Amino acid sequence: MEKLWYENLRLTGDKITFPRQIQVQIEAKIKKGHGPHNLRMPGIQELANSLARHNKLDKLYHDVEAAYKALCKTGILYTKGKIGTFISPDALPDEYEKSPLKQVADFSFNEQQLPEDTFITLGPYYPGHQVFNLPKPALRYEELHECSTGEPAQTKRMPDPDFHRLVHREVRSRCLNIQPSHLAIIPGAGMALRIVLHSLLSKEDKVILSGKCDSRLKELIRSTGAEIIEISSDQQGIRMTQVEAHCKMTRIKLVYIEPAGQYPDMIYLSPNRRDRLLQLSYLYNFAILEHNEEHGCYYSTPGRSLFDKDEKAKVIYISSVSRHTPWLHKLGFVLAPKNFIDHILLKSKYLYETWDVHFERAMIRLFQEGIFQRIIRKVNSLLCSIQKKAKKLFKSMQLTDYAALSDTRAGIFIFIHFPSDISTLIPKLIDSGFYDPPDPNLIPQHEITGLRISLYLGSQTRFSNLFKILKAHFKSH
Incomplete structure (x- = not known):
């Protein structure tokens, strides 16, 4: 069965399914206590040819591609070899593809x-x-069964406590010493940023950021009614003298920073300036939003994040579990004081109405097995x-x-x-x-x-x- 199992697949609408007898065999293996078996997943062309032979249809490539992508989105881990580092350009398109x-x-x-x-x-x-070549992922029998039944995914209001515990453990392993009550899992780091800004800012609040920040970020801040104060930056990031000068003239609600430099037109804030910014936040009573969406918790220098250094609950940290694995990048998270976490969870409950239980279960297993x-x-x-x-x-x-x-x-x-x-x-x-x-x-x-x-x-x-x-x-x- 392992060699030929995919030859029994069927293409039904936008679903790739296989006959009931294959499901029965898989279920029987699971019930007998057999450990999960790796199945070789064919490439798009190989699978298209197999389906074409079985269904006597031609030109299945694009239908199979669409079905394969749907399978990909269910949370199955795509790998190159056994634990490789594949990035699907379709799952994560070039970030500048749609930008002028x-x-x-x-x-x-x-x-x-x-x-x-x-x-x-x-x-x-x-x-x-071609647009891209799909790799051959390692799929588990359980995930295949869940993804091929065609049944709609179950939903619930909040992530499973075990899932929250595993994400918390992963975040702690990256030099972020936090309590579970200070962590909120949000579907997507971009959505996490939107929720935090709309929860924190109101009309006429003032926000300091670098003039070189992304225009989409500025539009998002303006949508809250807040006023943006742009300041200059150099090789070490925004200038603390300018931050302090504005604090002396008017009340500042928030300072936005990007703790690591990904692009030449983004902010790089040196460790010394991060420390100084934290001191200023205590002195002038403003919040700091440390947006580490791209860097994925890792620092290229020994410097710690501001959230990890914060002693007076002034810093909110936003990131994703990983920027290099599509299914982990879907997991945004917010680190903040407990009262703020409770506030954004209450405000964003609608986000979990479509929370996919199958995806969550697969992620729990993959975390527990140490694959990620x-x-x-x-x-x-x-x-x-x-x-x-x-x-x-x-x-x-x-x-x-x-x-x-x-x-x-x-x-x-x-x-x-x-x-x-x-x-x-x-x-x-x-x-x-x-x-x-x-x-x-x-x-x-x-x-x-x-x-x-x-x-x-x-x-x-x-x-x-x-x-x-x-x-x-x-x-x-």
């Missing part, structure tokens, strides 16, 4: 703006020009390796002051602002498959000085190949 290029290009190094028309983007590579922890360790090791290579490359190309590497939930992004024209590099990038111009007949003829390189996690070989091309180009010039 100007928003991507508008960043600066040493106060030098990079104009839109001097900037090109090197996107991820998909073999055969192994994936996270492997991802962090990969990121360290790429960061070392990137820094070495930047140094050899004398670009240390003009380049930045960002590790986001969707993969690796490198921004480079070259001090001179790199137009002669473009044909090499096209030939090697790294650059796909919008129109092959209209290759930029003007001066190009900026690159944004996008590489999904797991593409370390391709990352190394790109480095070789860049190094060879600059050695010959």
Whole structure:
């Protein structure tokens, strides 16, 4: 059965199901006390061919793809190998895909703006020009049975206490020393941010943040009726002298910070300034919103989060369980004083009306078996390796002051602002498959000085190949 089980699958509407006798066999194995067995999951094309043969239908690829994605969204863990680091571009699309290029290009190094028309983007590579290739995940009999029955997922009002306990344990393992009553699990870090802002702010409240913060964040704050005070920032983040100056002039309700720098146009707040900001919050009685949605609880320096240092309940911390695993990224959480946690849980009960019990059960098992922890360790090791290579490359190309590497939930992004024209590099990038111009007949003829390189996690070989091309180009010039 293990070899041929998927040949018995059926495509019914947007559901992939299998005959009742297969369900009976699976249930019998479970009842006999057999441990969960790993089943090899076929790729989309392989599964489409199998279904086409069995159902005598042609052109099933897109239907199977849609059904496979639905299966993916139920909370089943996709892996590369046994505990690999796969990121599905469809589950986590490029964060800039729907944004105007100007928003991507508008960043600066040493106060030098990079104009839109001097900037090109090197996107991820998909073999055969397909959107993506699904990996072969390890599925458990239980999840297969639950996901293939076609029954609607059960719902309930709040996450299971065991699930809350496991998430709390995971958060504590990341240098955040909190009590369970100070943790709220919210479906999605973005929704967590929205709920916190609308619970905390009211009309005419004043919020301090960096002028370089994302425009969508500013729109969200303005939707509460609050007033935004934008201040300047440097390599160490927002300037504490300006924060204090505004506090002396008017009452500040909230200061928003991003504790780790993912993009050149975002805030990086140094450990010393984090400590100073905490002191100012005690002195002038304002709240601090530490939004660590991308960084996923991890700090690249020994510095602790402000929430972990806070002694007077001034800091609210928002993040997700992991930015690199789609099903963990769905789990946003808020750390805050107990009275505020009780308030937002009361205000956001409607969020749990569609809470998926099957997803929760699968997540509990995967947490208990330590699978996510192994994936996270492997991802962090990969990121360290790429960061070392990137820094070495930047140094050899004398670009240390003009380049930045960002590790986001969707993969690796490198921004480079070259001090001179790199137009002669473009044909090499096209030939090697790294650059796909919008129109092959209209290759930029003007001066190009900026690159944004996008590489999904797991593409370390391709990352190394790109480095070789860049190094060879600059050695010959």
